[in-house]
Amino acid sequence: xxxxxxxxxxxxxxxxxxxxxxxxxxxxxxxxxxxxxxxxxxxxxxxxxxxxxxxxxxxxxxxxxxxxxxxxxxxxxxxxxxxxxxxxxxxxxxxxxxxxxxxxxxxxxxxxxxxxxxxxxxxxxxxxxxxxxxxxxxxxxxxxxxxxxxxxxxxxxxxxxxxxxxxxxxxxxxxxxxxxxxxxxxxxxxxxxxxxxxxxxxxxxxxxxxxxxxxxxxxxxxxxxxxxxxxxxxxxxxxxxxxxxxxxxxxxxxxxxxxxxxxxxxxxxxxxxxxxxxxxxxxxxxxxxxxxxxxxxx
Amino acid sequence: xxxxxxxxxxxxxxxxxxxxxxxxxxxxxxxxxxxxxxxxxxxxxxxxxxxxxxxxxxxxxxxxxxxxxxxxxxxxxxxxxxxxxxxxxxxxxxxxxxxxxxxxxxxxxxxxxxxxxxxxxxxxxxxxxxxxxxxxxxxxxxxxxxxxxxxxxxxxxxxxxxxxxxxxxxxxxxxxxxxxxxxxxxxxxxxxxxxxxxxxxxxxxxxxxxxxxxxxxxxxxxxxxxxxxxxxxxxxxxxxxxxxxxxxxxxxxxxxxxxxxxxxxxxxxxxxxxxxxxxxxxxxxxxxxxxxxxxxxx
Numbered sequence: 001x002x003x004x005x006x007x008x009x010x011x012x013x014x015x016x017x018x019x020x021x022x023x024x025x026x027x028x029x030x031x032x033x034x035x036x037x038x039x040x041x042x043x044x045x046x047x048x049x050x051x052x053x054x055x056x057x058x059x060x061x062x063x064x065x066x067x068x069x070x071x072x073x074x075x076x077x078x079x080x081x082x083x084x085x086x087x088x089x090x091x092x093x094x095x096x097x098x099x100x101x102x103x104x105x106x107x108x109x110x111x112x113x114x115x116x117x118x119x120x121x122x123x124x125x126x127x128x129x130x131x132x133x134x135x136x137x138x139x140x141x142x143x144x145x146x147x148x149x150x151x152x153x154x155x156x157x158x159x160x161x162x163x164x165x166x167x168x169x170x171x172x173x174x175x176x177x178x179x180x181x182x183x184x185x186x187x188x189x190x191x192x193x194x195x196x197x198x199x200x201x202x203x204x205x206x207x208x209x210x211x212x213x214x215x216x217x218x219x220x221x222x223x224x225x226x227x228x229x230x231x232x233x234x235x236x237x238x239x240x241x242x243x244x245x246x247x248x249x250x251x252x253x254x255x256x257x258x259x260x261x262x263x264x265x266x267x268x269x270x271x272x273x274x275x276x277x278x279x280x281x282x283x284x285x286x287x288x289x290x291x292x293x294x295x296x297x298x
Numbered sequence: 299x300x301x302x303x304x305x306x307x308x309x310x311x312x313x314x315x316x317x318x319x320x321x322x323x324x325x326x327x328x329x330x331x332x333x334x335x336x337x338x339x340x341x342x343x344x345x346x347x348x349x350x351x352x353x354x355x356x357x358x359x360x361x362x363x364x365x366x367x368x369x370x371x372x373x374x375x376x377x378x379x380x381x382x383x384x385x386x387x388x389x390x391x392x393x394x395x396x397x398x399x400x401x402x403x404x405x406x407x408x409x410x411x412x413x414x415x416x417x418x419x420x421x422x423x424x425x426x427x428x429x430x431x432x433x434x435x436x437x438x439x440x441x442x443x444x445x446x447x448x449x450x451x452x453x454x455x456x457x458x459x460x461x462x463x464x465x466x467x468x469x470x471x472x473x474x475x476x477x478x479x480x481x482x483x484x485x486x487x488x489x490x491x492x493x494x495x496x497x498x499x500x501x502x503x504x505x506x507x508x509x510x511x512x513x514x515x516x517x518x519x520x521x522x523x524x525x526x527x528x529x530x531x532x533x534x535x536x537x538x539x540x541x542x543x544x545x546x547x548x549x550x551x552x553x554x555x556x557x558x559x560x561x562x563x564x565x566x567x568x569x570x571x572x573x574x575x576x577x578x579x580x581x582x583x584x585x586x587x588x589x590x591x592x593x594x595x596x
Contacts, residue, residue: 007510008429008510008511008512009506009507009508009510009511010511011506011511011515012507012511017431019507019566020566020567020568022566022567023395023499036380043435045396046379047378047379048378049378050378054461071321079410080345080346080347081344081395082477082552083347095397096394096395096399097321097379097394097396097398097402098394098395098396098397098398098399098401098402099396099497100396100397100398100399100497100498100499100535101394101395101396101398101399103497103498103499103500104395104498104499104500105394106499106509107499107500107508107509107510108509111509112511119334121333136521147455147461148455149455149458149459151456154490156498156501156502157445157446157447157496157497157498157501158501158502158512158513159501159513159517159518159521160446160447160448160521161447161523163501177444184528198398198455199397199398199400199401199454199455200398200402200405200455200539201321201340201398201401201405202402202405203454203455203456203457204454204455204456205325206457209307209308209309209310210307210405211304211307211404211405211406211408211409211412211543211547212306212307212405212543212546213307213308213309213310214304214306214456215456215457217309219457220457222385223458225456226458237398241440241498245509245510248510249509249510261362268317268318268320269318269320270318270327273376
């Protein structure tokens, strides 16, 4: 094993064949190896603004300097869909909301990593989530993923048929991230726990404040408590497809999400904006500590 | 029937209870009736840039003038997820990619329409798609939706269980849009036809250029031809949840998408950027013609 990304698709990477990575506005013919071969960490999160903030933060943390007059810029701007920043060995990319949006991005980033011949890359989702039984502001490093049907496989639809693929996570990686984060930021409540990945924000997550709700508050609480009893400590909307695609392509994947609400207490996100922003910085700080430890900087 | 949006959720709209529409950065306490009660058309598309362009275009088309020094601005900017512009009776909103992202937006927009007491609202998705058997640049007004498992219901996950809801479209609305578009822009190939809504861009749409592809070119062509034989003329990624949520809440919904590629010919989107941009303007022009006819302007 050379540590490179090998993709199970015989139709790709043929001699003299270009490949347009449409949604990130790049293509194989851009000379991706020269531009991206030093990547070691792909960090992904929902919004363009958050991922630009992470790029600027990790730039400072890693002490990376650019020539006078130069600044980071959105490499994927041409695609108008995702924002993508490169800071030394770190790619910081937004993936939008939900598994389908995340899946498009990951397909194209995996191809980028293959064409660029990157080695030993670690993919980390840095996000927000609803919590179960942990105080808002807790940081959850996922030890396993369940779907919103409480299954351990992600359901792909391939040529009109269901194909289920396991969502295996790397337990050692999760524990290393938690340990690095805990050491650097002992004041955060950083925990390992299971994550439920849902297909929508309202009904699939048992919220009662969506446009449709045909169940009672008791039904909702029964479901949330059932999740808690299964070891689920947070709920978000992208991990299942990331875990399944990364497991299938043998790329290491971890997920680090802050919780914004305790679903045992309520549905609405009521914390003031400044506090929510401080919460959203926490996964970035944890992942930065992990990256610095991996690079031997701390 | 008063033409207003009535939502099937007894937990909502109680006296004195606020409701934070988190992802669009608004809340019931903003006084939504005063701000939005004149809305008649909600137009949604994937990217913020395209929906800002549509807002500016429809502003000119409807002859709406703002006071000197004023410009449209992104009302949902605080949420950092979607872009939302209001131009007279038209709301122009981005929904991101895929059904989960679209679903969050539509839940919150439906609640906004209810709180604002809007009447007789029509929701239209203006998007891009892959075509089947029509030349790139064709505009498809959907006459029906199939999922990527070739079913006529959208699968919701509610409290851990599957709930299937029909994706019924308003045939008269689709025909009115096609007729208005054809009359205003006879040079476009504007057709009625079925749409397949897929959960991802690659495997579910039978592309061979994703990070994973475990089928042959023959398998792929068999599937695309099967779709063609079922009357499917285009493929996209959001219509199923829009159609199902709108049918369930009795809100009129239509979809108008341009095709960027003919999937019988290939997978990659190879048209030059300028031509793609001209293609992407077409659904905007068709929908603008329909809105002007509805408002008695043409």
